[in-house]
Each structure stands twice: as C-alpha cells, then as structure tokens.
Amino acid sequence: MQRRLLIIGTVFPEPNSSAAGSRMLQLIELFQQHDWEITFASAAAESEHATDLTEFGVKQVSVKLNDSSFDDFVKELNPQIALFDRFMTEEQFGWRVAENCPMAIRILDTEDLHCLRHARQDALKQNRDFQPSDLFNEVAKREIASIYRCDVSLIISEYEMGVLKAIFKVDGVLLHYLPFMLESLTSPNPSFQKEGSLFSDESSDQRASSPPEKGEYREAGRGFEERQHFVTIGNFLHPPNWDAVQYLKTDIWPLIRKQLPEAEMHVYGAYCSDKHRQLHSEKEGFLIKGRAENAQEVIGKARVLLAPLRFGAGLKGKLVEAMQCGTPSITTSVGAEAMHGNLPWSGSIADSTEGFAQAAVQLYTDKAAWETAQQNGAEIIDQVYPKAELGSAFIQRLEALQANLEIHRQKNFIGSMLMHHTMRSTEFMSRWIEAKNKLQ
Secondary structure: OOOEEEEEEOOOOOOOOOHHHHHHHHHHHHHHHOOOEEEEEEOOOOOOOOOOHHHHOOEEEEOOOOOOHHHHHHHHHOOOEEEEEOHHHHHHHHHHHHHHOOOOEEEEEOOOOHHHHHHHHHHHHOOOOOOHHHHOOHHHHHHHHHHHHOOEEEEOOHHHHHHHHHOOOOOHHHEEEOOOOEOOOOOOOOOOOOOOOOOOOOOHHHOOOOOOOOOOOOOOOOOOOOOOOEEEEOOOOOHHHHHHHHHHHHHHHHHHHHHOOOOOEEEEOOOOOHHHHOOOEOOOOEEEEEOOOOHHHHHHHOOEEEEOOOOOOOOOHHHHHHHHOOOOEEEOHHHHOOOOOOOOOOEEEOOOHHHHHHHHHHHHHOHHHHHHHHHHHHHHHHHHOEHHHHHHHHHHHHHHHHHOHHHHHHOOHHHHHHHHHHHHHHHHHHHHHHHHHHHO
8 A cells, every 4th residue: 555645734835936845845756756645735725836736646635724624634544644844734733633643653844943033033123143042932832842742853954953952952853854855966967857847857958968077067057257147036925035135235235236336136036015126226236026937047147146144044945046056155154054064155154244245246256266166066065965865864764763653652751741732722722713613
C-alpha cells in the first residue's frame, strides 16, 4: 500500500511570491521521489498565483476552519504523516489529526522562527538592539508549544536550531535541521529547474551549451558588462521586505545614486499596492516594478542585488536566488544569518547605512570583486544546500521515527501534556465556534 502524506498549508503554495512557497515545493518533490501519495489541504482561498499541484499528481483539497468535516476527511484519508505548514496551522488542525489519526507522525515545518522575527521587529521599532530576552514573547509561547506537540519540527536555520536548544531548552530529538535543498551549480550536468515546475525537466537545448567542469561555475547567462542596475525583490506583504524597501528609498539609495547617477534601483515584489507604488520615482531612478513574472530573469539581468534587511528570521529566498542567478548581493548580518556556513559571502555584509551604500558602489564598479563574489555564491549553494544529502538525511530520520514512534512520544512528556490541554481547550473553543456558525 502506498504511503500517504497530508500537508496542511497556511496557503496554497506560491513559489513566485515567497521563499516559503518554493520551500514547500522542495518538500513535495522529496516525498514524491520516495513514492509518497500526497494530499495538500488548506483553509485559505486559492490564489491565481498559486501553483496547480494537481499537475504534479498532488491532490488539492479545501478544508474549513472550526468544522468537524475535517475530522471525517482526515479519518478517511488516514495518512501516515501529517505535515503542518507553520505553527498557526498546527494550532488549528493538530489536535484533530491527533484525535482521528493517532499513529500519524506529526511534522511541523516552522519556515522560520516567528518569535525571533517578531522580537527583532519590536526591538527595531523601539530603536534599540535586539536582546535574547526579547524572545520570550506571546508568539514564542504558542510556537514553542507547537514544536513540543509535534513529533519533529523542521528548522531551516542553524542559528534557529541554536536558539531553540540554548534559549528555549528544546531537546534536539524534536528538531531536524533542513534548509533549502538545491541543485549543485558546479557539478557536471546540473538540473535546471523550469519556472513554476516541481521537477527539472527542461530539454537539453534549454541548458548551457556544454556542461561545466567540476568546480566551474554554471553559466549564469550574463557577465559583468552585460548587466546593469540594482535589484531587490520580496513579497510586499512580508514586513521585513517592506521595511527594507523603505530603508533603501530614504537612507541608502540617495548615497548610491550620488556616486552612480546613471544606475537604477529596480524593486520587485508580489502584492504591490498603491501604498508601495508611492515610493516610485523616475527622477531618482527608484522604480517600483511590482510582481516579477520570472524572478530569475529580473535578478539575472541586474548587476547587484540589495537586501538591507533590518529584522527577520530563517533563510532569505531572494539571496539564494541571487546566487543561483550569478548575481552578487549586499545584505546585512540579519540577511546573511546562517546562510553561508563558514564560507565568504557572495558580495558584502554591511549593517551601517554608509557602509552598505559604499559596499554596493564598490561591488557594482569592480569587475574582479564581482566575479569573485559570483563564484562564492556557487560554492555556498553547493556546500550549504546539497539537495541529495539533505533530502536523504531527512527521509532516514522519518523512517527511524516511524519505527520507534511510541518510544519517541513517551520521552516527550511535555508534548503529551500540552496536547492533552490543547485538545481540551482548543477543541471546545472550536466546537463552540462551529455550533455558533450553524445558528447564523
């Protein structure tokens, strides 16, 4: 009998809108490679920009919040694994999965530590440095409880693994480090992922004319002289991205433009509204472009990507995509956090306004430094995000967990205790909402 995986998503995946969407497609592809039958369910409305998962053999299901119809659905599906996309989804559906499919492994994909992102954002609003004590916020209470209730949680950043173990004292047996899983940029015959596709199925005439030798960077399409202007990209609804765009506009870009009067700043991002377009200025060369239909194309045409992120968490998809496109970047310590191991960055890391602007000008005008940064990016992709090795380690972890699930749960008494109380409080609240809705 084919094994069944149920993924409960916060939204239906939008890989062209956020790194979270791309991450979800990577997980789906990994499970499909190991012959899992996958159902993707979400209570969110389907967006026109969402990937049609049915094209790849994944069943899509719309479910309702606070509705017992989910109980019937999950009981009939009877998955061996239930994967929750972020802790908010686990709060809504985790107790229902545990009640109706008690032997299903419950996995939490944290995406990033929300409590860390919120703590850094609050510190920035208060115009002060982030302190570890800021982590003990209301979001943390919910997020850490969700981690304990699940059998294993996927952590995308080594820094966040450290936070969970050292500050929140979460046992490592409940955590699994799983960053982005990416194809090599320097090995012979690398797979080229088709835009919007789960699989690398482009024909040979769409690939580089000849495969690179081992250790040689894959041809990115454009060299230093063939590229121009700066680019940044990111979902405008994501607070760290919107803050970075405003910071670029008011503080950093004027310093760059003063030294490079012909350069332009191209700002791309999904869900661009009139509020965001107000920053558009032809005179200043600060151009709000909105959604990029092909992110790799617009990043690959630019000479340098700028990501002055002042708060956030997890891994930054825009910076990974820049490395894949051979586009060096300037970012902050927060932006580069846990993204490059002990390897030199694919560009520069700067936290002061003046330092950031100067690094951008230097990289934009120095061909030798630019080409070195490009090569650094290829090495980071290969060494930090090896697709096959990371995927294999995760599958092995799941197989071991499946073989010893009862013992694993016995050792996680805190999780059992939290699930007990959650199933009492959340269940009764959910059933009260359901009854109320039926009366309306």
